[in-house]
Amino acid sequence: MTGDVNASVEAIFREExxxxxxxxxxxxxxxxxxxEVTSEAIEAALVHWPAxxxxxxxxxxxxxxxxxxxxxxxxxxxxxxxRLALLQVEVDRTGPPVFEGTLPDERLRLFFTFAHPALPEADRGALTLRYLAGLTTAEVARAYLVPVETMAKRLVRAKKKISVARIPFRVPEPHELPARLPGVLQAIYSIFTEGYAASAGPDLVRHDLAEEALRxxxxxxxxxxxxxxxxxxxxxxxxTHARRAARTGPDGGLVLLEDQDRSRWDRAMIDEGEPLVVTALTGGPPGPYGVQAAIAALHDEEPTDWPQIVSLYDVLRSLAPSPVVDLNRAVAVAMRDGPEAGLAxxxxxxxxxxxxxxxxxxxxRGELLRRLGRPAEAAGAFREALELVGSEPERRHLLARLADVTR
Amino acid sequence: MKYMLLIHGASDACTPQEWGDYDKSLRDAGVHVDGNPLGEPSLSTAVHISADGEKVVTDGPYAEAREVLGGYYIIDVPDLDAATDWAARCPGARHGGSMVVRPIIEYT
Structure with missing residues (x-):
């Protein structure tokens, strides 16, 4: 019984x-x-609620x-x-929310404060994870693969800037949103990609981190x-997350899209995401996240519509040019027109x-060279990739490919 | 909350009229505390106390043209967003110049 109460208490805390x-x-x-008082209230709940x-x-x-x-x-x-009285005056002037039973949701302010352009980009995701997702400092440190003390120092420094330079807790005015919203989206997406691309470690996807970002x-x-x-x-x-289970094979190695077991894709997640793509792309010019979502949606279809993916990468390239987009586009071109075109x-x-x-x-490059029947060059490229790769599943995949071309 | 707006590498393209208008807008908004242009770098003099306790006066220092601190304002506004809005309106932010906003620490 006490265990049940504790479990539900944990769940409530995570949310609240x-x-x-x-x-x-x-x-x-x-x-x-x-x-400070959030922690104290939770400690008090841990004493009172089980009883x-x-x-x-x-x-x-x-x-x-x-x-x-x-x-x-x-x-x-x-x-x-x-010291606070000074701030209090200003809080009151803008009309403090009356608290009657239901908690007003003030989290949007914090999203914008933590992604404020005056804070170092590297700290924005960390602050968001710590204070909005409610992770402990140790968990945030693990997420960014840094020692706890390092992360604690970064959080203290960022909080000091918020407090001393007085970065406001406010939602930007509508005319400021186009400049400020991308920072908030980037902070959340950086958490997702950190969990997803798993730059190091035994897992391809650190699901807990990707799921915090989703939340x-x-x-x-x-x-x-x-x-x-x-x-x-x-x-x-x-x-993207819908394909997580199919991206790793039984041997723990990465599985490329064309070899993935479609039955292991998360249908419910795809069904939830698809109508959102439509909303994201309707009613105005598309933004980079909307276009990337559309590309992800096409990856979730069978068969994969590579010509359409290539045209979406062209749109993305015009909205948010980057060599990584060019790289992904080259791979899509290889799938549409053959490896030679992609390799060029x-x-x-x-x-x-x-x-x-x-x-x-x-x-x-190694993959395209392999498909072109140029094993010696492919082996060179795979060896180069192996020197740089961090995650274990990707390393396994590259080792298998290398073995395949040097047989 | 007081902030110092440091004006770095202000361009000669800014007219006295622009500076005057900006100064007036700060005063009209009631946020102006202080503000002055500084003499050019060749007029600056460095001072320090040497290891043996002597006062040492030297010519300089000379910063790179774009880093030269050419002047400052002190303004009193509610928060950093308001301070950066005022910094953005300053002529010193245009034509390749740049502004740095720093909070003033007040000990009570």
């Missing part, structure tokens, strides 16, 4: 922590205080407890209170239902500084 923190930041204007049962409105219970702790803290610490994208989509790029981002992640495009990217150090470039 970010909301609670955001509401407290809104109320007191201070991230440190909000963080008294989970309250009817857990969010309200936590909020009331946290607010009481915050007021106590401010009574005890006059200097702190005086954040869902929240953002709910908060900004009319923003097509937020819809596009959610669709892109759903339609890849060779044109040789020496591109932004592809240097990425295993995907030599891996793609």
């Amino acid at each position: 922590r970010g909301r609670l923190l955001a509401a407290l930041v809104r109320r007191f204007g201070d991230l440190d205080l909000a963080e 008294d049962g989970v309250p009817a409105s857990p969010g309200a219970w936590l909020m009331t407890t946290a607010r009481r702790r915050a007021v106590d803290r401010l009574r005890r610490d006059r200097t702190y209170a005086a 954040l994208a869902r929240i953002l989509h709910r908060l900004l239902p009319g923003e097509r790029e937020a819809t596009g981002l959610l669709a892109l992640m759903l339609l 495009l890849l060779d044109a990217l040789a020496g591109e500084p932004r592809l240097r150090g990425l295993h995907v470039y030599p891996a793609a």
Whole structure:
């Protein structure tokens, strides 16, 4: 019985922590205080709920407890209170939300604060994971493969800038959104790609991380239902994540799209993502996330429509040019017109500084050379890719390919 | 909340009229605290106390033209977004110049 209560308490915390923190930041204007009393309220719940049962409105219970702790803290610490009083005036002027039972959702402000252009890009995803997804500092450190102390220092530094330089907790005005929303989307997508491309480690996909990113994208989509790029981002992640189970074979190696077992694709996720792509691409010029979502949707179809994928990469290239897009387009061209055409495009990217150090470039070249029946050159490219690859499944795949061309 | 807006590498293309208009807009908005142009780098003098406790005065330093601190404003606004909005309106942000916004730390 106690175990059940604990499990449901855990689930509630995961969901409520970010909301609670955001509401407290809104109320007191201070991230440190909000963080402190959020933790205290959760600790109190861990003591009371297993004994008294989970309250009817857990969010309200936590909020009331946290607010009481915050007021106590401010009574005890006059200097702190005086510093906050300054902020308080401004919070009040913009009209504080009245708290009556249901928690107002103030998380959108935090999404924008954590993705503020005045913060280092590398810290934005970390702040979002820590405070909106509610991960512990140790979990965030694991996500970015850095020591806990390093991550703790980065978070402290970022929080100090928010507080001392006073980066506001506010949702940008509609006219500012086009400049600010991409930063928020990028912060979430960086979490997804970190989990997905798994730059190092034993797994191809770190599912927990990809799923945290999905959870954040869902929240953002709910908060900004009319923003097509937020819809596009959610669709892109759903339609990519839908193929996760089929991307690794029984031997733990990467499985390329054409060899994937379609029955292992997540139908429910595809069904959820497809209508979102339509929404993302309707009612205005397409954005880069909408187009990438459409490309992902075509990858989820059988047979794969390579000509259509190539044209979408052309659109993407005009919206958000990058050598990585060129690389993906070259692979799609190879699938449409044959390996020779793709290889010519890849060779044109040789020496591109932004592809240097990425295993995907030599891996793609090796694959096309293999298909062209040029095993010696293919082996060279696979060896080059093996020097750069981080994740174990991709390494296995490349080793198998290398064995195949050197047989 | 006070911020210093540091004006780096301001271009000669900015007219006195533009500077005057900007200065007036800060005052009209009630955010102006202070602000001055600084003498050119060749007029600057460096001072430090040497290891043996002597006052040492030298000519310079000379920064790269685009990094020269040419002047500053101190403004009082609610938050960083408001401060960067004012920095963006400054003539010093245009024609290849750039602004740096730094919070002023007040000890109470």
